[in-house]
Amino acid sequence: MKTKSTKNIGESTKRIGGSAFAQLFASEPLVALLKQFLLNPDQTFYQAQLAELCSSRLYLIQRDLKRLEKAGVITKTRRGNRAYYQANRAFPAFEDLKRVFLKTVALGDALKGALTSFAGRVQLAFIYGSYASGHETAESDIDLLMVGRLSAREAAAVFGPLKREIGREFNPVIYSPEEFRLKVKEAHHFLKAVLKGRKVFLIGDEHEIERIAG
Amino acid sequence: MRLKELLAEGKLRRHQTSAKEIADMIELVDRDLADAAISQISTDRRFATAYNAALALATIALHAAGYRTTGSGAHWATFQVMPEIMHPSAQARADYLDNCRSKRNVTDYDRVGEVSETEVREIIEEVSAFRNDVLQWLTANHPELLAKDILT
Numbered sequence: 001m002k003t004k005s006t007k008n009i010g011e012s013t014k015r016i017g018g019s020a021f022a023q024l025f026a027s028e029p030l031v032a033l034l035k036q037f038l039l040n041p042d043q044t045f046y047q048a049q050l051a052e053l054c055s056s057r058l059y060l061i062q063r064d065l066k067r068l069e070k071a072g073v074i075t076k077t078r079r080g081n082r083a084y085y086q087a088n089r090a091f092p093a094f095e096d097l098k099r100v101f102l103k104t105v106a107l108g109d110a111l112k113g114a115l116t117s118f119a120g121r122v123q124l125a126f127i128y129g130s131y132a133s134g135h136e137t138a139e140s141d142i143d144l145l146m147v148g149r150l151s152a153r154e155a156a157a158v159f160g161p162l163k164r165e166i167g168r169e170f171n172p173v174i175y176s177p178e179e180f181r182l183k184v185k186e187a188h189h190f191l192k193a194v195l196k197g198r199k200v201f202l203i204g205d206e207h208e209i210e211r212i213a214g
Numbered sequence: 215m216r217l218k219e220l221l222a223e224g225k226l227r228r229h230q231t232s233a234k235e236i237a238d239m240i241e242l243v244d245r246d247l248a249d250a251a252i253s254q255i256s257t258d259r260r261f262a263t264a265y266n267a268a269l270a271l272a273t274i275a276l277h278a279a280g281y282r283t284t285g286s287g288a289h290w291a292t293f294q295v296m297p298e299i300m301h302p303s304a305q306a307r308a309d310y311l312d313n314c315r316s317k318r319n320v321t322d323y324d325r326v327g328e329v330s331e332t333e334v335r336e337i338i339e340e341v342s343a344f345r346n347d348v349l350q351w352l353t354a355n356h357p358e359l360l361a362k363d364i365l366t
Contacts, residue, residue, distance in 0.1 A: 152337070156306070179330050188327060
């Protein structure tokens with residue numbers, strides 16, 4: 001079960017905005033690297049680790065690290081005989097670049113990160129609506145459905161800062177497992193449409209929906 | 215800081231309120247909270263009604279501080295400056311209410327049946343607590359706006 005949902009996260013994250021936006025970049029590993037650095041600006045990485053994290057070949061990673069270093073987006077330091085790389089916060093457009101990535105290719109990761117604060121309390125979380133189907137515009141809301149034991153107020157406390165950062169409307173819908181089960185059983189019109197539509201899973205998967213709906 | 219920015223952008227203007235205006239808005243809040251409690255109507259409508267009460271409460275604070283909104287994004291701007299006007303600790307509530315704003319937009323214009331029972335119960339509780347806090351805040355900061363004899 002665990003591997004399945006983890007796999008889903010990878011796939012879906014790639015799909016969000018990835019299709020169109022990522023094509024602006026010269027290569028796929030370049031996008032993956034930028035995402036890694038911009039979302040973890042205080043962390044240092046070494047080459048083999050980045051190859052693993054970005055699921056890419058080492059020589060491609062080396063090529064794109066050089067590009068990023070040259071552009072001033074990352075810095076390289078040597079310790080012993082190993083080179084370490086880190087995001088360069090002094091890069092004049094660092095915050096802007098980060099925001100661009102948060103709004104596009106890294107949205108799923110950012111949400112997933114926010115959801116870890118509810119570890120164990122949210123059984124199911126997925127994006128639906130225009131974002132999930134890839135028809136989003138600059139004004140589209142991010143529609144997020146969650147099933148678990150949390151209040152909208154708690155969710156707002158976690159998503160509020162993220163929302164301010166990415167400058168997007170955020171629309172979380174929260175169900176308790178009982179209400180979710182009941183509404184699925186009643187074939188509730190809204191939920192029926194959402195469940196039929198495309199989803200980007202952040203926690204759980206289709207099987208988890210069936211399990212909760214029982 | 216947000217207040218200054220929004221004033222400069224023309225989203226906010228100076229406004230002179232009165233005890234009468236505040237009293238009218240409190241009456242509106244109480245009407246909406248009572249209506250939102252009617253379980254026979256849809257969760258969507260109850261949610262939107264409770265949200266309306268929340269907006270009125272945030273607007274009371276905004277008016278009392280000497281401002282009003284203009285142009286588009288009025289609801290958004292009202293919640294944006296709420297922590298600055300009332301207290302920084304109001305940020306969590308402002309975030310919550312701003313999410314409610316997004317949800318109300320969806321239920322008013324786009325989709326039916328999105329609001330869950332859980333969410334309606336929560337917003338009514340939140341707004342009732344918010345009402346108490348606003349009245350307390352008025353008593354402490356703008357007691358002149360709570361003059362009872364102006365009520366008609």
